[in-house]
Amino acid sequence: MENYAIEMLNITKNFSGNLANDNITLQVKKGEIHALLGENGAGKSTLMSILFGLYRADNGVIKKDGEIIDVKDPKDATRFKIGMVHQHFKLIENFSVIDNIILGAETTKYGFILKKESKEKVKALSEQYGLHVDLDAIVENITVGMQQRVEILKMLYRENDILIFDEPTAVLTPQEIEELLKIMKNLANSGKSIIFITHKINEILSVADRCSVLRKGKYIGTVNISETSKEELSEMMVGRKVNFVTEKKESSPTDVVLEVENLCVSSGRKGKNSVNDVSFKVRRGEIVCIAGIDGNGQSELVYSLTGLKKINSGNVLLNGVDLKRLSIDKRNKLGIAHIPEDRHKHGLVLDFSLGDNLVLKRFRENQFQKFGFIKKEEVKVYSDQLIEKFDVRSGEGAFSIVRSMSGGNQQKAIIARELDLNYELLIAVQPTRGLDVGAIEYIHKQIVEQRDAGKAVLLVSLELDEVMNLSDRILVMYEGEIVGEFNPKETTVNELGLYMAGSKKQTKEMK
Amino acid sequence: MAYFIQQTMVFCIPLMIVALAGVFAERSGIINIALEGIMVFGAFIGVLTLRLLLALRFGPEQGQLLLIIVIIVTIIMGGVFALLLAYASINLKADQTIGGTALNLLAPALVLFLVLMINQQNDLNIDSKYTAANLFMFFLEDFGLEAFKNDTSFLGVIVNVLFNKLYLTNLYAILIYVGLSIVLYKTKFGLRLRACGENPHAADSLGINVVKMRYIGTIISGCLASFGGFIYALTAAGCTSNGDVAGLGFLALAVMIFGNWKPVSIFLAALLFGALKCISVGYQYIDFLSFLTEWNISSHAYRVLPYFITLVVLAFTSKRSRAPKAEGIPYDKEARY
Ligand SMILES: Nc1ncnc2c1ncn2[C@@H]1O[C@H](COP(=O)(O)OP(=O)(O)OP(=O)(O)O)[C@@H](O)[C@H]1O
Numbered sequence: 001m002e003n004y005a006i007e008m009l010n011i012t013k014n015f016s017g018n019l020a021n022d023n024i025t026l027q028v029k030k031g032e033i034h035a036l037l038g039e040n041g042a043g044k045s046t047l048m049s050i051l052f053g054l055y056r057a058d059n060g061v062i063k064k065d066g067e068i069i070d071v072k073d074p075k076d077a078t079r080f081k082i083g084m085v086h087q088h089f090k091l092i093e094n095f096s097v098i099d100n101i102i103l104g105a106e107t108t109k110y111g112f113i114l115k116k117e118s119k120e121k122v123k124a125l126s127e128q129y130g131l132h133v134d135l136d137a138i139v140e141n142i143t144v145g146m147q148q149r150v151e152i153l154k155m156l157y158r159e160n161d162i163l164i165f166d167e168p169t170a171v172l173t174p175q176e177i178e179e180l181l182k183i184m185k186n187l188a189n190s191g192k193s194i195i196f197i198t199h200k201i202n203e204i205l206s207v208a209d210r211c212s213v214l215r216k217g218k219y220i221g222t223v224n225i226s227e228t229s230k231e232e233l234s235e236m237m238v239g240r241k242v243n244f245v246t247e248k249k250e251s252s253p254t255d256v257v258l259e260v261e262n263l264c265v266s267s268g269r270k271g272k273n274s275v276n277d278v279s280f281k282v283r284r285g286e287i288v289c290i291a292g293i294d295g296n297g298q299s300e301l302v303y304s305l306t307g308l309k310k311i312n313s314g315n316v317l318l319n320g321v322d323l324k325r326l327s328i329d330k331r332n333k334l335g336i337a338h339i340p341e342d343r344h345k346h347g348l349v350l351d352f353s354l355g356d357n358l359v360l361k362r363f364r365e366n367q368f369q370k371f372g373f374i375k376k377e378e379v380k381v382y383s384d385q386l387i388e389k390f391d392v393r394s395g396e397g398a399f400s401i402v403r404s405m406s407g408g409n410q411q412k413a414i415i416a417r418e419l420d421l422n423y424e425l426l427i428a429v430q431p432t433r434g435l436d437v438g439a440i441e442y443i444h445k446q447i448v449e450q451r452d453a454g455k456a457v458l459l460v461s462l463e464l465d466e467v468m469n470l471s472d473r474i475l476v477m478y479e480g481e482i483v484g485e486f487n488p489k490e491t492t493v494n495e496l497g498l499y500m501a502g503s504k505k506q507t508k509e510m511k
Numbered sequence: 512m513a514y515f516i517q518q519t520m521v522f523c524i525p526l527m528i529v530a531l532a533g534v535f536a537e538r539s540g541i542i543n544i545a546l547e548g549i550m551v552f553g554a555f556i557g558v559l560t561l562r563l564l565l566a567l568r569f570g571p572e573q574g575q576l577l578l579i580i581v582i583i584v585t586i587i588m589g590g591v592f593a594l595l596l597a598y599a600s601i602n603l604k605a606d607q608t609i610g611g612t613a614l615n616l617l618a619p620a621l622v623l624f625l626v627l628m629i630n631q632q633n634d635l636n637i638d639s640k641y642t643a644a645n646l647f648m649f650f651l652e653d654f655g656l657e658a659f660k661n662d663t664s665f666l667g668v669i670v671n672v673l674f675n676k677l678y679l680t681n682l683y684a685i686l687i688y689v690g691l692s693i694v695l696y697k698t699k700f701g702l703r704l705r706a707c708g709e710n711p712h713a714a715d716s717l718g719i720n721v722v723k724m725r726y727i728g729t730i731i732s733g734c735l736a737s738f739g740g741f742i743y744a745l746t747a748a749g750c751t752s753n754g755d756v757a758g759l760g761f762l763a764l765a766v767m768i769f770g771n772w773k774p775v776s777i778f779l780a781a782l783l784f785g786a787l788k789c790i791s792v793g794y795q796y797i798d799f800l801s802f803l804t805e806w807n808i809s810s811h812a813y814r815v816l817p818y819f820i821t822l823v824v825l826a827f828t829s830k831r832s833r834a835p836k837a838e839g840i841p842y843d844k845e846a847r848y
């Protein structure tokens with residue numbers, strides 16, 4: 001018989017009628033990186049929350065090193081040396097890094113916290129595993145990548161040996177991802193067992209030893225990474241063959257829809273603008289993609305187009321209308337659809353139902369209201385239709401509270417709402433963040449269809465695969481400026497990388 | 512000058528201790544707008560206990576012991592009273608603002624009812640044989656410092672402030688204030704309490720018992736507010752309880768917000784509000800403010816001053832203050848966040 005570090009046997013979990021986990025079995029060996037793969041809403045986060053004691057399973061047992069353990073709450077999990085980095089971080093934003101790490105496992109004398117000793121311990125750990133953090137910084141002021149390292153240090157500080165990573169790479173830049181994967185390998189080599197959830201199959205292929213696949217709450221199987229391929233894994237996961245290359249015709253752009261001239265957006269700090277003297281055009285029937293490393297002004301550029309941030313100078317014209325002084329609402333009415341970068345902050349009202357979220361931009365249309373009263377029936381019919389079309393999975397359909405939905409399905413809800421607007425220009429920022437490969441394939445197809453129907457699309461993505469796959473034209477942004485324009489057919493990922501890192505720059509004439 | 516400082520302290524001390532009461536509840540995640548009600552209750556309990564003990568032939572001879580017993584009873588009962596808020600907000604997941612408002616309505620009504628039952632009139636006092644001053648107050652003579660009586664030099668003022676007409680309650684209050692502030696920032700308990708008010712889901716995932724921490728926070732809050740109510744009754748209201756603490760509980764809320772939920776800032780804010788309140792009621796007696804009397808403005812205008820300034824100050828500063836992020840939201844373990 002094999003020796004497993006952790007085993008979850010016949011786990012079942014029911015959320016008021018919604019079977020999130022249905023008799024699932026997961027067995028992880030000591031010192032391995034075990035990937036967990038599954039579509040959005042397949043039940044991965046739920047399964048891990050059960051292992052970590054956040055939810056209680058209705059059925060099934062958990063074994064550690066062959067012995068049955070009862071994980072009632074996270075305290076028990078910590079006692080059994082199980083740690084978790086959650087999909088949405090669980091950090092206290094206005095606490096310092098060190099306070100976040102020691103919270104709940106403080107070293108004390110007479111109740112007083114021994115800061116110095118704790119710091120030394122954390123420092124030693126961060127050196128051992130190459131996890132660089134600034135211990136005195138306040139969490140809300142550090143980058144997402146560093147926040148994640150704080151989460152990892154939290155687990156190491158508790159000397160956990162089962163480490164759960166729930167979609168750790170979804171929020172990271174490609175550079176940060178590489179670093180994280182290296183750290184994970186280090187951890188596994190030092191004897192820790194790692195459960196790794198991700199939608200990016202390439203990451204699984206590069207670090208994992210084995211992979212278990214879930215589909216719609218059910219366990220499909222476990223495979224050795226050395227004996228499998230990207231195609232096999234994705235087929236196991238969605239139950240059909242997945243196309244990784246989006247098929248599309250040559251684009252045939254017509255009239256200019258969006259015209260940006262010498263746009264500047266201030267960063268609020270002295271010195272450099274976040275967006276500096278940017279000019280470009282997007283035409284009907286083309287997908288223009290802005291590539292760049294996170295934090296080079298892409299977000300601010302989008303904010304200024306959609307009205308979330310003030311335009312300091314320059315012009316932004318939508319079909320010839322100057323947007324500069326218009327409210328967000330007016331801009332929407334002129335035909336801007338926006339898939340925002342931060343789905344929780346700008347995309348959804350988390351405590352509203354899915355149906356209400358789906359009509360969030362349209363409820364003032366006569367179809368959905370009469371004398372200011374919402375026609376609930378219409379909303380239901382309309383949202384059911386979108387839910388069906390975009391395969392948004394949730395417990396209670398249009399009545400599900402969005403907060404309870406899985407991250408990927410929240411994203412699909414936003415995409416459904418925006419693509420169904422009668423718009424001129426689609427601004428999509430990281431539209432497939434957190435989506436499974438099947439959903440990505442579908443969304444990419446939709447975006448191309450929109451293009452072919454004569455819409456203008458401005459896509460912002462950090463993922464070069466997506467950029468190369470979808471765009472008709474690529475603009476690279478570096479430090480607030482556009483440093484190059486490319487045709488995806490004539491460039492390579494490597495060339496783009498050089499421009500993104502700022503080591504190359506096209507002159508005005510070359511563009 | 513000595514009068515000004517002392518009168519300022521009369522208001523400042525209950526304000527800061529009650530604002531700290533607010534801090535302990537809110538930092539654990541429970542909005543406590545019932546501070547006013549708990550103060551009223553504490554004032555009543557304090558006066559009642561004192562009255563009963565005096566009737567048991569405790570007298571001025573055991574004054575300081577008497578005071579400590581009364582304070583302990585007041586503190587305990589305040590904690591018990593706050594359990595109502597804790598149960599409603601934590602177990603029943605009731606709206607905390609409404610729960611607090613209910614307590615604010617309940618406390619004066621209950622107190623007045625009991626006062627009427629006990630005393631057949633609208634206020635409750637101690638036996639007229641005694642006054643708070645002759646029971647508990649220390650004078651210069653008690654320290655052999657009578658030479659400083661009318662000394663207006665710098666040293667004289669300080670000696671007068673520190674040793675004349677001194678209630679030990681103020682000293683206790685300051686000690687408790689400093690002690691609890693340190694607890695809030697330097698201990699494991701404080702760190703965990705603050706975590707529950709910011710992000711209870713994170714705290715829970717680290718094995719912290721959010722329900723327990725919120726109960727403790729609210730109970731400490733009740734204890735402190737009750738103590739503050741008694742201090743007010745003793746030092747500012749001549750040891751009477753009549754179901755009213757002059758809005759000090761609400762003022763303390765303002766002080767807490769103005770002080771940004773941080774003890775040091777709250778102390779400064781309480782000083783400011785205490786000084787204003789002192790000016791508003793006693794400007795005639797303050798040597799360096801004699802010009803105010805000469806202006807011939809209605810004394811009512813000055814009385815409005817602290818409340819008016821509260822309004823203005825808060826209107827301008829509350830935007831910058833940062834409340835604990837999770838306060839007011841009942842903790843639901845299974846809800847995603
Ligand atoms: N607290 C909850 N209340 C109600 N339903 C829930 C809750 N948590 C999860 N669910 C439901 O359980 C199902 C599985 O969700 P889960 O978050 O485990 O999916 P996932 O595999 O992690 O998906 P993703 O890749 O999108 O993160 C979903 O249908 C979700 O709506």
Ligand SMILES: [Mg+2]
Nearest residue numbers: 045087406407
């Ligand atoms: Mg998930």
